[in-house]
Amino acid sequence: MKKIFVIGGAGYVGSKLVSTLLQKDYFVTVFDLMIYGNNLPKKNKNLKIIKGDVRNIEKLKLFLKNHDVVIHLACISNDPSFELNPKLGQEINFDCFEPLILAAKDAGIKHFIYASSSSVYGVKDIPNVTEESSLEPLTDYSKFKAKCEEILLSKTNANFIGSIIRPATVCGYSPRQRLDLVVNILTNFAYHKNKIKIFGGSQLRPNIHIDDMVDSYICLIEADTNKISNQIFNVGFENHSVEKLAKMVKDNINKNVDIEYVKSNDNRSYHINSDKISKKLGFTPKKNINEAIKDLIKAFEKKIFKNTFDNEEFFNIKKMQNINLK
Numbered sequence: 001m002k003k004i005f006v007i008g009g010a011g012y013v014g015s016k017l018v019s020t021l022l023q024k025d026y027f028v029t030v031f032d033l034m035i036y037g038n039n040l041p042k043k044n045k046n047l048k049i050i051k052g053d054v055r056n057i058e059k060l061k062l063f064l065k066n067h068d069v070v071i072h073l074a075c076i077s078n079d080p081s082f083e084l085n086p087k088l089g090q091e092i093n094f095d096c097f098e099p100l101i102l103a104a105k106d107a108g109i110k111h112f113i114y115a116s117s118s119s120v121y122g123v124k125d126i127p128n129v130t131e132e133s134s135l136e137p138l139t140d141y142s143k144f145k146a147k148c149e150e151i152l153l154s155k156t157n158a159n160f161i162g163s164i165i166r167p168a169t170v171c172g173y174s175p176r177q178r179l180d181l182v183v184n185i186l187t188n189f190a191y192h193k194n195k196i197k198i199f200g201g202s203q204l205r206p207n208i209h210i211d212d213m214v215d216s217y218i219c220l221i222e223a224d225t226n227k228i229s230n231q232i233f234n235v236g237f238e239n240h241s242v243e244k245l246a247k248m249v250k251d252n253i254n255k256n257v258d259i260e261y262v263k264s265n266d267n268r269s270y271h272i273n274s275d276k277i278s279k280k281l282g283f284t285p286k287k288n289i290n291e292a293i294k295d296l297i298k299a300f301e302k303k304i305f306k307n308t309f310d311n312e313e314f315f316n317i318k319k320m321q322n323i324n325l326k
């Protein structure tokens with residue numbers, strides 16, 4: 001049984017990934033600062049949970065040994081929360097990356113998977129943004145993602161392979177919910193306020209259902225080494241405009257939902273092509289955005305989440321502002 005070490009495993013993607021890994025009988029260690037709490041499965045003999053900071057390489061070293069794969073998800077995610085404290089963002093998202101890679105290599109990790117972002121491409125007019133497209137990251141968050149990719153690829157060898165995922169924006173339900181991502185934001189407003197405000201509307205936003213996001217990491221863990229070694233994969237599914245997303249959300253809600261259009265100067269469109277992971281690894285997403293919307297609505301109906309507009313647990317920026325992490 002492979003042993004998987006997930007850094008940032010208590011986050012939105014991580015907590016869903018960890019549950020799925022456990023269901024598949026992997027042994028999992030989660031190393032996370034628990035900024036958004038701990039919503040991981042309780043009392044599972046195959047799960048070890050360590051509260052720790054990825055900047056604390058000495059602590060990481062104590063636990064990395066005897067694992068096969070590292071999946072690195074820990075990050076001050078999304079641009080505005082990153083810009084709250086640029087120094088903190090740089091320390092977590094970039095400065096500790098090379099020491100982490102060296103520690104993983106030293107500990108005998110065989111495969112290091114890095115969660116980058118499709119935002120590394122910046123805004124492109126070309127119809128197909130593939131892994132070969134040039135990187136034009138626009139923010140510190142995406143610049144550091146691009147630099148970390150380079151570092152990982154420069155440190156790999158036959159015994160320490162690296163692979164990189166560039167995800168689209170993720171949507172849907174997770175035990176650690178985020179309500180600051182486009183489809184999730186629209187669904188929250190439509191369900192609870194019967195109103196959606198769209199800024200602009202024609203901008204494209206690539207999305208991926210959280211269950212498919214999780215499956216893409218598992219696909220990498222289980223793939224043949226020669227197919228994934230030093231490889232970069234876009235992972236997205238539907239590239240829809242924000243207006244289309246809003247209409248999809250509206251169509252899923254059994255109440256009248258007003259869509260208000262607000263003029264915006266920010267008409268940046270993002271879109272990606274994810275054919276490579278399908279052709280090379282046979283990975284195709286199984287769930288669409290509609291299913292992510294439905295899953296969220298079900299969670300809202302069950303009242304699983306309290307205060308979906310004011311509870312900082314659902315909003316990375318609000319949370320980071322309030323905890324004053326140094």
Ligand SMILES: NC(=O)c1ccc[n+]([C@@H]2O[C@H](COP(=O)([O-])OP(=O)(O)OC[C@H]3O[C@@H](n4cnc5c(N)ncnc54)[C@H](O)[C@@H]3O)[C@@H](O)[C@H]2O)c1
Nearest residue numbers: 008010011012013032033034035053054073074075169170
């Ligand atoms: N969610 C998306 O739409 C999306 C899109 C593209 C890329 N990604 C990337 O995927 C990864 C996971 O995203 P997510 O949505 O689950 O984010 P998230 O913010 O929900 O999770 C990040 C986790 O990292 C932990 N963390 C943060 N700083 C840490 C530190 N210093 N030490 C240890 N743990 C720390 C947090 O406690 C949290 O549990 C990130 O790297 C993100 O950049 C996400």
